[in-house]
Amino acid sequence: MKKMKVDDLIQSTWDQLRSYQKEGIETMLHRTHNLNYDDMGLGKTISTLVTAIIKSKDIFEDKNLEKADYSEHILIVCPKKALYVWQDEIQKWFGFDSIIYAGTKRQREKMTALTNDMCKLDFFPFIITTYGMLDELRGVLSWRGIIADEIHEAGLLNHKTKTYANFSKYIGKVKWSFLLTGTPIRQGVIDCYAPLHLVDPSVFKNYWQFVNSYCIVTDTAFGKQIERNPRDIKGFRKILDKYMIRRLKSEVLKDLPGKQRQPISLEMTKKQAKAHQDILKEFIYNDEDTLVVSQNAMSAMLRARQLLVTPRLLGIDEDGAAFDYLKEEGKYLLENNKPFVVFTPFRQAIPLIADVIHSIGMGTKIYTITGGLKPSEFANQWQGFMQDPSTNKVLLCVIKSGASFHATVASDCFFLGYEWDFNLNSQAEDRLCRLGQTNFVNCRYLLHKGTVDENVKERLNDKNNASNWIVGTEQQYQMMLKAVRAKVLK
Structure with a gap:
């Protein structure tokens, strides 16, 4: 003391x-x-x-x-x-x-x-x-x-x-x-x-x-x-x-390096595309090894979102386009001594993502943050990621758990799936982009053509939401007011 x-x-x-x-x-x-x-x-x-x-x-x-x-x-x-x-x-x-x-x-x-x-x-x-x-x-x-x-x-x-x-x-x-x-x-x-x-x-x-x-x-x-x-x-x-x-x-924070949201457009694999179509249109997908049944449209939408993270979440023997991309980019980052963070909305995806990381980087230390951790376990995971002197490390985090911790030793993150509440995604991004960050933060959203993902870019970058009108700063308010007036004059 x-x-x-x-x-x-x-x-x-x-x-x-x-x-x-x-x-x-x-x-x-x-x-x-x-x-x-x-x-x-x-x-x-x-x-x-x-x-x-x-x-x-x-x-x-x-x-x-x-x-x-x-x-x-x-x-x-x-x-x-x-x-x-x-x-x-x-x-x-x-x-x-x-x-x-x-x-x-x-x-x-x-x-x-x-x-x-x-x-x-x-x-x-x-x-x-x-x-x-x-x-x-x-x-x-x-x-x-x-x-x-x-x-x-x-x-x-x-x-x-x-x-x-x-x-x-x-x-x-x-x-x-x-x-x-x-x-x-x-x-x-x-x-x-x-x-x-x-x-x-x-x-x-x-x-x-x-x-x-x-x-x-x-x-x-x-x-x-x-x-x-x-x-x-x-x-x-x-x-x-x-x-x-x-x-x-x-x-x-004029000296903060800043961040960008980078939509990565992916093509679903053949099996993934068929499963996506069958689940949304027929509420059922069936192949030789797997049967996926949805009770209603809401359930089908949830399964479709899980499928886009990886078909393995539904028991389908297929990595999917997002995992294929993560293998390639994740390997590059680890080989260049760049730790990174992976966010997903699905807790069940965490061990599957961990398997992908182990496949591209033997000996990579993996830290995980999910909603079920005890406070001491939560602290051990994010502090371990921050304090581990090795650069051969990755943090896996459920998006809704992406608050109250720092991950500024990383400047790259991937979103395998996303929350439809923009605030939750933004809060997760800011675990990296905050005081203490010395590098530009790149947030990659892995989005799939021909799916609901196609509209996410507009949703993620929408500056004209109600919260900014109500609690935005004066500078932000004036910018929005100017934009509205320009639109009316047109």
């Missing part, structure tokens, strides 16, 4: 921050509650930690941090996979130990009994837990402030969720709170109500008042429908600016 006065500790970290991070901290220091919607990869974690310590300096004793009085604590709430990320950042930047409240019921019961004594005897100003544990920690300790990470994953964009109800019981009793996400919009303007109600319930009193004040509501055959954009985009953005910080990498 660093033996430094708190002011010196803050200053030593401050000196390492970028100007936009310092500006964000200055803004947060003047707010009781704040929504940090900075783009993914801009360093929200460290900015928030610095602000939290400055706001809570009085709980530390200035002369000797080891004798600090922890009658109050700082609570960090995050998804399970991010528990060790926060703990590592606290240790890395400040040298502070922290308590992770998680694990089995028996482990948590023991931890609850010990936590008060531990905090009195040792240096534990931060308690880190998951959203599912909020009920258990309420009343155990006194909280000075609360940091909520990845609020879009936790359900804090929806005021009807159980997580939202549990979190609401904390936020009114702390002196400050910071809510963090790089994905603030999913459905549209209605996603803004729940976070705004948390940070300022005196203004955003209830759901229907918000809808009637800011939303466009239309009557349909299925009932009332709330449109994606607010009634007054410009006016609503001004309201958001009172509570929100939002910057893009393209605007504040």
Whole structure:
């Protein structure tokens, strides 16, 4: 642990921050509650930690941090996979130990009994837990402030969720709170109500008042429908600016090498093409060795998407075009000492992709990230990939698990399949394209001719979505406004 006065500790970290991070901290220091919607990869974690310590300096004793009085604590709430990320950042930047409240019921019961004594005897100003544990920690300790990470994953964009109800019981009793996400919009303007109600319930009193004040509501055959954009985009953005910080990498990280999405057009193999046609048209594929049956159109679409990753996911003895491409390009990268990342929407594809990697690079170290990992296992996998001194390594990741970790030692990634929620793909890309990256990032999307993949390029590069109108930066907003006006004049 660093033996430094708190002011010196803050200053030593401050000196390492970028100007936009310092500006964000200055803004947060003047707010009781704040929504940090900075783009993914801009360093929200460290900015928030610095602000939290400055706001809570009085709980530390200035002369000797080891004798600090922890009658109050700082609570960090995050998804399970991010528990060790926060703990590592606290240790890395400040040298502070922290308590992770998680694990089995028996482990948590023991931890609850010990936590008060531990905090009195040792240096534990931060308690880190998951959203599912909020009920258990309420009343155990006194909280000075609360940091909520990845609020879009936790359900804090929806005021009807159980997580939202549990979190609401904390936020009114702390002196400050910071809510963090790089994905603030999913459905549209209605996603803004729940976070705004948390940070300022005196203004955003209830759901229907918000809808009637800011939303466009239309009557349909299925009932009332709330449109994606607010009634007054410009006016609503001004309201958001009172509570929100939002910057893009393209605007504040001028020295970041950047990234490109490269659609790779592939021709399906003969067997793959026949299976694709049969599954979508007949809901059934049958050859000498394999029978694939779909119950309905939705099931057929899922199987078709799996088929495009590799026919082997459906039990068909065929690698498919995407695997053939990965073998060729992956071998080239490994031979040139370039580690890379492979993303896929299907967890079942991970061991099959691992077999492909082993076939092209004997001795290649493979790290895997899937949704079922324990927090410690998740940390071991991504940290292992980052810290392994060898360049003969590959990280395999399920797209929905592509958050709360860094993979900046790689500058190439492949998407074998993709999520239809653009935010999930973008979040995965930004595991590579973020602070710490020194090379241009190339994101290859392996797309197949004659399939639904043909339209994905437009979907992936669509800049005119509702989220940018609502929470985009001023520069982004002006660019979109200019584009719309030009289109109208035509």
